[in-house]
Amino acid sequence: MAGGISVHAVDVARGVPAQGMRVELFALRDGGRALLAEGVLGANGALDHPVTAGQGVTAGAFEAVFHIGDYQRAAGVAVGSPAFLEEVPFRFTVTDVDQHYHLPLKFTPWGFSLFRGA
Template structure:
C-alpha cells in the first residue's frame, strides 16, 4: 500500500472510530505522523479557553498508542460557546523520537458555537509541516 493510501485509510478509520471513543465528551484530538503514516503517541496536549485578554487553562492530556485523546474537555465543566485553543507540544515528541522539527508546538485556535456538537481536532504532522481540520 502506498504512503498516500495508508494516510487516507488512517484518516477514514480515525473519523469512524472517533465517534465511538468520544461519545460522552465534546472534544477529542488525534495526531497522525505523515512521515511514516503512523499514530503519534506521547504528545502532550493542553486545552485553554479565551477569557477576556487571556487564555485560561482547562485540561491537559497525552496522546495514547493510537495517537488519540478521546476526552480532552474536563468532565466537571460546562461546555460553553467561545474560543478555545488546543496546543500540541510537538517539540517534546520529536525530541523523544530523535527528529528535528521546525514547530516546537502547534496551537490550534477554534470557535465553539454549538455546544451540543462534538468537536474533533485531528493533526496531520511532519517535522516541517502540519495540517488540521474540524473532524466529527
C-alpha cells in the same frame, strides 16, 4: 458522540499515531487563557480526557496547543532544538455545545494540517 472536544494526532512522516505527544486545551476568555485539559496522547493518538464528553465545554473560543518538537525529539527524529515546529497552536470557536468538535492534526517535521473532523 455528542458534545465535547477531542484531539487526535498522526505523525504522517513515520506513519504512526503520535503516542506520547503532549497537548493542552485552553478556554480563551476575557483576554486570557484558562487551562481546560492537558495530557499526552495515547496509543491511538487521541487524548483521553473528560473534555471529549463535554466536561467544561461552553460556547466560546478555545486554543489547542500541540507540542510537536518535544514529541519528535523523544521519538528520535532529528529536528534540533528548537525544532522548526516546536508548538502548534490551533484557535477555534465552539458555537453549539451539543455538537462534537474533533480536531485531527496530521504533521511532519516541516508542516501540518489541522481541521475540524467528523
